[in-house]
Amino acid sequence: MPPKIILKNLIKIYGKKPLAALELFREGKQKDYILQSTGHVLALADISLDINQGELFVVMGLSGSGKSSLVRCINRLIQPTSGNVYIDGEDVARADEKRMRQIRLNQVSMVFQRFGLFPHKTVVENVEYGLKVRGVPPMNRRRKALETLEVVGLAKWTNYKPTSLSGGMRQRVGLARALATDAEILLMDEAFSALDPLTRGEMQDELLRLQKELHKTIVFISHDIQEGLKLGDRIAVMKAGSIVQLGTPEELLTQPKNDYISAFTQEVNSAQVIKVGSIVSKTVSLMIGIDSVSSGLKQMLHHNLTMMYVVDEHNKPVGLVKKQNLETSLKEGNEDLMAIMETDFLMINAATHLENIFHLYKQGDSLAVVDREKEFIGMVEASDVLTSLGRPNRY
Ligand SMILES: Nc1ncnc2c1ncn2[C@@H]1O[C@H](COP(=O)(O)OP(=O)(O)OP(=O)(O)O)[C@@H](O)[C@H]1O
Numbered sequence: 282m283p284p285k286i287i288l289k290n291l292i293k294i295y296g297k298k299p300l301a302a303l304e305l306f307r308e309g310k311q312k313d314y315i316l317q318s319t320g321h322v323l324a325l326a327d328i329s330l331d332i333n334q335g336e337l338f339v340v341m342g343l344s345g346s347g348k349s350s351l352v353r354c355i356n357r358l359i360q361p362t363s364g365n366v367y368i369d370g371e372d373v374a375r376a377d378e379k380r381m382r383q384i385r386l387n388q389v390s391m392v393f394q395r396f397g398l399f400p401h402k403t404v405v406e407n408v409e410y411g412l413k414v415r416g417v418p419p420m421n422r423r424r425k426a427l428e429t430l431e432v433v434g435l436a437k438w439t440n441y442k443p444t445s446l447s448g449g450m451r452q453r454v455g456l457a458r459a460l461a462t463d464a465e466i467l468l469m470d471e472a473f474s475a476l477d478p479l480t481r482g483e484m485q486d487e488l489l490r491l492q493k494e495l496h497k498t499i500v501f502i503s504h505d506i507q508e509g510l511k512l513g514d515r516i517a518v519m520k521a522g523s524i525v526q527l528g529t530p531e532e533l534l535t536q537p538k539n540d541y542i543s544a545f546t547q548e549v550n551s552a553q554v555i556k557v558g559s560i561v562s563k564t565v566s567l568m569i570g571i572d573s574v575s576s577g578l579k580q581m582l583h584h585n586l587t588m589m590y591v592v593d594e595h596n597k598p599v600g601l602v603k604k605q606n607l608e609t610s611l612k613e614g615n616e617d618l619m620a621i622m623e624t625d626f627l628m629i630n631a632a633t634h635l636e637n638i639f640h641l642y643k644q645g646d647s648l649a650v651v652d653r654e655k656e657f658i659g660m661v662e663a664s665d666v667l668t669s670l671g672r673p674n675r676y
């Protein structure tokens with residue numbers, strides 16, 4: 282499937298004569314130099330990236346790094362100075378205002394930080410507003426608005442004014458309004474930043490729950506690393522208008538590209554983010570009915586292992602054998618792998634977070650990691666976990 286959104290060499294310069302400043306940028310001048318010599322602000326310094334259909338894509342960075350500029354180029358609340366923004370293959374950087382209005386109504390909706398609700402309209406009127414603008418008949422838009430309020434858990438509050446609602450509830454109204462339009466792309470600029478920490482956590486869970494059902498393409502902006510890591514399928518970390526690193530939460534934690542990224546992620550509890558599947562390195566296994574004691578020992582020596590898991594014909598782990606026992610067995614002339622296979626072992630799903638497996642190490646020295654179908658992916662030892670948390674491969 283082609284990417285839902287493609288940004289190509291996107292440049293945004295704020296100021297009266299952006300093209301002169303663009304020249305300077307093309308000559309290789311930095312943001313600070315351009316600001317000092319021309320008074321123009323380089324907000325996006327040649328950004329190229331793809332966002333996939335159904336992806337929850339987080340843009341992270343400190344204040345002023347260009348996050349809002351980036352997201353506003355996507356629905357053209359601002360005009361890019363140069364470059365392309367493709368939505369479903371259409372370059373919206375070149376679309377006229379009429380076409381843009383259609384796109385904003387049908388394809389891209391936005392949730393704002395300060396909710397952006399009409400104080401004098403009721404909750405349901407706020408939610409159906411986007412549909413009203415689109416010309417959806419009253420009965421239909423009311424039905425859709427009520428349905429969406431049900432989805433975000435506000436069915437009981439439809440006839441209240443936003444002022445009677447808590448911050449978290451107001452943001453749910455904002456979310457419902459964006460969802461009611463059925464737009465496939467949702468832009469959320471610091472949507473949860475104004476909420477207290479507890480409510481914010483709840484809204485994050487809510488968004489993840491909704492996303493599981495709705496599969497929207499979401500561009501979520503945040504300056505909070507913990508929030509970004511929790512929500513993002515992938516995260517782009519911005520600094521001074523450029524992307525410093527783009528990757529999965531685990532990649533940012535385990536393979537930070539430079540000191541800037543490591544500093545960002547330092548405070549984060551990696552064990553809550555890194556999944557067992559991502560630290561599996563030893564993926565070899567022996568197969569029941571095929572491997573013998575001598576072939577098993579040979580592979581173990583070849584891969585420099587002291588134990589290996591044995592899988593059945595469906596690649597499901599059924600036991601493990603240890604090097605020591607293989608050697609003894611071979612000396613005794615016994616080639617039957619099954620005879621020395623231990624069947625009491627620990628199996629863990631690849632999607633489990635590391636923090637949930639610490640206690641298991643007290644019981645055994647390794648874990649068999651399996652996928653959703655219970656097929657063998659590889660093994661993980663206590664040392665692998667500690668290595669990944671210590672982040673030795675920083676550079
Ligand atoms: N309308 C504007 N005119 C001039 N400069 C602007 C304008 N909007 C933003 N900027 C500048 O562009 C740069 C990027 O701003 P932007 O708002 O995109 O950052 P941000 O990452 O969203 O920051 P924040 O976390 O504070 O919202 C900053 O240097 C900012 O000062």
Ligand SMILES: [Mg+2]
Nearest residue numbers: 348349350470
């Ligand atoms: Mg911003």
